[in-house]
Amino acid sequence: MKGRPIKISALLAFLVVRLLASPALASDPLPSWNDGTAKQSITAFVERVTREDSPDFVPAPERIAVFDNDGCLWAEQPIYFQASFIFDRIKALAPQHPEWQTQEPFAFVLKGDVKAALAGGEKALLEMAMATHAGMTTDEFERIVRHWLATAKHPTTGRHYTAMVYQPMLELLACLRANGFKTFIVSGGGIEFMRVFAERVYGVPPEQVIGSSIQTKYEVRDGQPVIVRLPELHFIDDKEGKPVGIQQHIGRRPLMAFGNSDGDFQMLEWTTAGKGPRFGLLVHHDDAVREWAYDRESHIGRLERGLDEGPRRGWTIVSMKGHWKSVFPSPTR
């Protein structure tokens, strides 16, 4: 139990941090970013809001940074990774659902025709999502996702999905936290899906993950309380939903927002319309060699309005090709 002494120790810790953080000793916190406009816009903003003698200094509790996940922290091609999870689960559950052999869209998945399964649009995707994400407890769902992440491999790289995260963004997350920021994920992906790996992979604890969700229900089964996942939508955390989700979960306007698609437009708009210094950044997928190149015409992660309006709104556009020294963590790490 610690009482008052924490204050004295906090003061000492602060002095130690100041001493060690002097430029001569500090190493580059963003080594995978090429020196240039993008990196500089980030470091200049962070210095502007964290230096105590800065006129734009922001107290630590207000240093909130929000990150999209798909296409911003990890890759999203050739299909959203959570869609791969859905298809793998349909195959795994097929023995318990003989009716799926003839029932679309499930029958397409079982025949290996992902394209046809996705052609059914939102309605088909929702049906497949509910069949694979609901009907179990939250604890059971966590175990299912954990097992999938440990075993499933990306179709073109053969790597685990959690290895297909962007090294420059991992550095950025750590750098912001070292500067007193609280980092949140704000994604259209499933909130409970992302929570399974967000802490281990991104250093983002479950309470700082915001995403789409289904309804849940509290129940006591044989004396043991459980939370059961129901096949009904609760919240879609995309587009106009992102500022709404941010307000619901955080209750404070972020200082910095990071995205990559027009699904992030409103999140950046809401963030950068706040009073005082604000920062918006979009990752532009223009690196067909090391990752994928897609923007205006893409069905996944379409980026059009952000490219057109972002620069004149003062948002930083990151070229993966030009601004990043590396994309994925090296496999040996």
Add this chain to the structure above:
Amino acid sequence: MKGRPIKISALLAFLVVRLLASPALASDPLPSWNDGTAKQSITAFVERVTREDSPDFVPAPERIAVFDNDGCLWAEQPIYFQASFIFDRIKALAPQHPEWQTQEPFAFVLKGDVKAALAGGEKALLEMAMATHAGMTTDEFERIVRHWLATAKHPTTGRHYTAMVYQPMLELLACLRANGFKTFIVSGGGIEFMRVFAERVYGVPPEQVIGSSIQTKYEVRDGQPVIVRLPELHFIDDKEGKPVGIQQHIGRRPLMAFGNSDGDFQMLEWTTAGKGPRFGLLVHHDDAVREWAYDRESHIGRLERGLDEGPRRGWTIVSMKGHWKSVFPSPTR
């Protein structure tokens, strides 16, 4: 910008904290708690999960503590404080609503007959809540609540509502945070209502406040994005809703849960059913002299099942009369 040096400084800070936290130097972090079973159950549990050589040691990120608000962190008599806010707002808005002069339940409020207004039950309360909590932006609502808190006075004590918080619980919140816990509010009260004062009064930032909510909508008005509050229920954070709200917002089962009524039963049940060491506590309002005395028969903060089942579930029952040296902060503070 700080890079690697933070790690070294964290180590030094840790050593400093250990040194200063030695029993000989630490003062009592819970001075308003009488020495006895309740206080001892808290301090023993905190030591059990935070001492690194304890077999029940819990890493800091998993140290989640959840607190009910009404009747647990601040008083709730003679009516919930947020109900007083509703009635005051109806009076303030009456000139813009001439129809309220004859329309129940509003007419009762304008005649000063709170009892009759509340006799309409949940339906009437919901109607009055929507008329006073919706129709404005989130920023506007925050300003309205802030102004009300700064001016409104409690009907029997004449103190500001934010002065009617429990001193022993303020000390408990601070003590848990000093021991690496993240403290959350999980209350049936309105999430945006509580966020206005939770950080200043309790040291709980907005992102750690969970409560009941209404629907909201993102809009761009004359180029300025706003979030508009709509007159539709979104979530009731009470009874079975509390574990659901905890899972939605925190995504991790708490280690400790604090409440005072049967509305907190499921929150304590969910918390204490977790694996490993868990802690549940109910504040029993049995002090008619310094606060109020009510439990099984009360319409507000009814506590019956908790008193019957709590002790055999291992939950601590706090007697305000017997376990607390003081109830409210002294007025001079």
